[in-house]
Amino acid sequence: MRNMAAGAVQYTNDTDLVLKFQSVKFGNMSLVELQSLLEIKDKQIYQLTKELQEAKKEIEHNAKNIFSEELPTPKPFPCQYKMPKTLHLMTQSDKTESLCLSTSRLESFFVTGGADLTIKKWSSTGRKLLELPGSEKVVLSVDVSPNEQFILGSSADKVARLWSSVSGKLLHWLQGHLDSIFVGKFLNHSKVITGSGDRTLKIWDIEKSICLRTTNCFHSCSDLSTATDPDHNTYISAHSDNEIRFWDTRNSDCLWTSAGLHSKRLTSVCVSPSHTLLLTSSRDNTLKLLDLRTRAALFEFSRPTYENPANWSRACFSPDGRYVAAGSGNGCVMLWDAKTGEYEDSLLSEKSSPFVSVSWTTESLIAIDRSGFVSLWN
Template sequence: MQQNNNGYTAPIISTASQSFNSIASWKQSIVNQLNQRNTVQTNAFSEIIKVYNDLMKRERQLQERNTIYEKEILALRNEKRGEKGASTSSSSSGSVSNRGKTIEELENKIYKLQEDLTLSYKTSADNASSLLSLNDKNKDLQNEMVSKEIELERVRSMLTSSEDSYKRLEAIIEEKTTVTQILKDELSALQSEFLHNESKVIKLEQENSELLERWIRKKNEEASKMNEANDFYHKMVEQREQFVHIKNDDININNISTMDVDAEIQNGRNLLDKQLNMTSSLLPSKSRKKFAAHQSEVYCLAFNSNGQMFASGSSDKSVKLWDALSCTHKTTLLGASQSIMSVNFSPNDEHILGTSNDNSARLWNVELGRPRHTLTGHIGKVYTGKFMLGSDKVVTGSHDRTIKLWDLQKGYCNRTIFCFSSCNDLVTLNTGSLIASGHVDHSVRFWDCNSGESVRVLEAIHEGQITSICQSLDPNLILTNSRDHTLKIIDVRTYLTLKTFKDQDYRNGLNWSRASWSPDGKYVAAGSIDGSICVWNALSGKTEKIISKVHNIGSSICCCAWSPLGYSFISGDKDKNIVQWE
């Protein structure tokens, strides 16, 4: 507030303070406009208002003085009337003459005061007319101020839209920066691959020559065995010719052949039994090897088709490949800028698909260890991805409530399915023509890949969001895992729940916890929030085994997987560890 010399106070906002210089420029502009409005609309009339207030004050003083004089005149008149009725002496007449003069002077004063009062009334009338004109001007200024406020509101709305546009452009710049960083990472990976390419070629040539030498040695050994077989055949023919001349001997070459054939059949049966025993799925019982695989949580695991290699994905933004037998590290696949949520090998084991929280999926070449495609198009975290029929098509599910089908030969999305809820996991059925997806809204949805239409929706099949879906050896059965701490087997022909697995010690603690089905279809397994692994009998639905005290207590099991041949079982947890079981 600023005090004027005339006593009138006008609201002025200070522009000299340090706080004024620290606010935004558009706010400074508004403050300057308000100060200018006060100068034009208020301070310009302060002198008139002061004069008017002085005149009103003077008028009140004159009225008070006039009232006093009127009372004095009235008292003098009364006194004069009393003196006229009485007889007075000459001295009294002189006193009356003096009083008459006093009255005349007072009347003159009254006359002057009345003139002043008349002039004051006239001035008041002029001031009143001036005040009316000032009121009219004030109304005009108020109307102008309203229009200015409307204009100011319009400018504010424009400023808000400009800020929204600015934020949108910032988001686009950030996205472009992320894409640029991704491209830089890919370029770095390609450069590092190029630097090691010559050494790999030399190594491959050495391995090729070694394999060629081994192949030659093998052929020589086979030729030697063939020569021994020919020698044995000739000896047998000679013995048969000799036995023909012995009449009393019951044993002949035919009996010998039959005995040899029976022995070979028995050996074949034993070998077949051994092979059958080897292909039965391993029921994990104790830890064979436990090791820290990543720098952060292990979110996903997957074997290749022959079970000789497995891949792990982590929140440290990397995918690592491991030897399935020795658990030795083979290579690290880089390029993602956020956590890896799922991994999947192609049917021919040449490529591996990894989905990430950076809203994209990546395809790496397994042999070379370098990225082949980066699939961008989702606007949310990509939680899952699977290869479809063949190795040239993949399907991904995302938090943005869409499922996308990708053509890897062309490198772009050829179909987007809107699935109405965040997709946590999916699996391809019927040789890739059908997709089953599990969602946050507790439902399982089935989609036709050719038309993109929904085939069936199993609503609220669980009481919690579905964290994983996997397929058994029987293509008509799928296994679902949920945050309601249960697993269910669903028949995709009838859409009925065949089995429900639960245990008081099993608690699903993650939205992306992955369950696993053994290759022979006998067991299902899932990791619990307390670091234990629960294994159920898939046929009876009963708990087969609960394994604890191997993973760290309190460390949630994120994923587990059986080898396609069933001889190996692995699990990963939030404490960066992978455990191989026997």
């Protein structure tokens, strides 16, 4: 413990110094009392060290979960899904024009974007939770990450931005497109895909804010669907040349291009919850249902009064995949049966403004219109 040299005492380590300090401070204490005190201090140090180690593990676990592949479990839907009937809520979502809509995986919130340059986060009942500024031009597309940690907004200012869905903090800018970004979608927990008027598709690493791959897609991209397979190896794009294209996420290969699917530009593509069907919508005022396994068209949905109102209009499936919904230029949301191809019903709001995007949850059907309002039907 110590060395004797030239009549001086030299302490070889920190423990000896501590003992010297304690011998001075506690000189009047017996050896037994001092030993007991040291044992108490040792227990306190051990407990503190244990708590610090547990806190470190929790911090590392939480940081890892931000980009975790583990997904929240969606709400189960009834075996017999009921058609929405009653207009439950109608509230202003944008000061000018609403352009885009997306629902979180757990359906606990949805987000909207529009011409007032902001993205808004709403509760499932229609209460505004957050307002996310930052875009310099109109917001053309919004999406929520699979783990619900992030909100992606794509804008006409050629930038896609990533916000925290919890704090509303702007986290990342994804810059590199040469024209408006019409759509941005999460590929998985850490990657997103954007489609632009510059005729390219880009895959981004959101942890590093870098572009991993740029693909020439030949025509302006209107929409994307990334929910094609569990392994995220394929995604689908919709284009201004009236066609859809299938792409391999591992390279830039175009796997398949439709031929004569629609007579005017595509505005949306949506994969069914079963991952077996694809719904397309077009400015030719029709929607088509394709079998993803054979890529054959099964049904065409249309009505004399149905009109696709915008180049960014989005149609959707019901949560059980039984029905499809699309907003119309005549101020209603039209519903069709995906099993029979038959028209089912139309949902009306208190306004006659065209509905440009719809999203269907287990609780409500949500739609936004060009006058800046969001409507929820039970």
